[in-house]
Amino acid sequence: MLFDINTATGHWPFRRIPNQTITELKRLLKSKGVTGAAVVNTNGLFYQNCHDANVELAKAIDPHRDYFAGVAVLNPLFPAWERDLENCAGKLGLKALRLVPQYHNYRLDSPGVLAIVKKAAILKLPVFIPHRVVDVRGRHWMDTEQTVNLHEVGALCHAAPEAKVVFTEASVNPEELVDKRGRRHYPNLYFEISRWHSVMGQHVKQMVKMIGYDHILFGSGAPFKEITPALLKLQHAALNSKAMNAIACQNAVRILRLS
Amino acid sequence: MKIINHKQFRPVDFHNHVSGKNGKLDRENAKSVNEAVAALGIDKACVSCPLNSDSPTPDEFHASNDVVFEAMTFSKRFLGFCFVNPGYARESLAEIERCVVRGGMIGVKLYHQYFICDPALQPVMEYAAELGIPVLMHAGKLTDSGAKFQPRLSNAGHFLKATEMFPQTILVQGHIGGGGDWEWNLRTLEALSRSSKYYLDTSGSVIDAGMIQKTVAILGTERVLFATDMSFEEGVGKVLDAGLSEKQLQKIFSDNYYKILSERRV
Known part of the structure; x- marks a missing residue:
């Protein structure tokens, strides 16, 4: 079993990304032996009312709930995030929350961030935070150059010790x-x-x-990035089978509370 | 997980590095590089030890190349590239003679001290052409605020000019995945003359989906060289994911390197 914690669907405006629909992404992941994945909707980076992207995502993954775990995107500075988050965890059946301060123009120590992270913890949703979405060295002039560093994420972890935070692309x-x-x-x-x-x-x-194998997850960054590099990293990690299985799949199943 | 077996192609990594420590080869680092190369089934790795200062002196690049000689002794997998600063033309030619003609290194490595199309490179380029050896240059099209730290970083536009200025020299543009706008580089290279002796290496940490596929679509399989530049899994994985045939993989992983090597006249 191989679960990819870091995949995306939806439109990226600065470069044509292949395999960006849910069906294309699933076909791609399966072709590499990936048996399940957490998926975010990239549109949520760009919509003012980013909850629309969560509704889109839930609809897109509905026929594939046995394969994809949906990850919500919300902006803690936007009205009604609390109601939206409850809706994501409930009616929409999404399994995690992603925060993207680089794209929603705030910092992790901004007012409101702690509240949404604490609320996510109550709803038992882990919080994903990407260091970056793409390599900023080749950024489009309209794209952000901001990244999130370990100390910012770490401070948030200290402020909300009850939350599970996943630092991706770091x-x-x-x-x-x-x-x-x-x-x-x-x-x-x-x-x-x-x-x-x-x-x-x-x-x-x-x-x-x-930090222990129970805090590490397999992720590829597909479809933005090619998948085989991540497979090679896992394949060549000098780990015992228990650690390998945990990183490949079991940790993701546990923190996303998948059956 | 499903991974294509690439070891059958006996890959040659065209762009890699070793480093110095207190004037000698950093053997711990060299051991790590050698083990990484071996673990991934890479048959040979071209290594250099370039200096990124504004204008390295002849003594400095001489010492740097001594580190590469140590690496070549350290492991038979390592093939040396001779780093020079073309601003010191006479000393650069002497160093190439020492490293390539007498020392068995296989090419010249240039960093960002000059653009690839700067007339100051003429003596080095002419000597490389005479010897039939490749000139590999650090390159990229940075679009972030870090670009200001490399004001003479060559991009594909500079390489196009260089192919006209130095048509007899084998030019290798470093790391299409080295960070920067690779699509800008590739679209610029659509203007490349079919007869030019131009190659591009695949190295760098960038593994954007479709990058290698587009590289091959624009340049053709014959001009693309497999390389990692220390991004090992990325280097191998992105080539394997490009949807290429076995014949194409064979050329990129290995045959194109041996074709370049066959032009050597010393």
């Missing part, structure tokens, strides 16, 4: 995650592996050593 130094006695700075922070390395330096293995 490359971090494992040593920044523990203190001198080996205790984790952010026990409620999870990561996906798409920007880590295995064959050079065994970054995945180091991360497992620092």
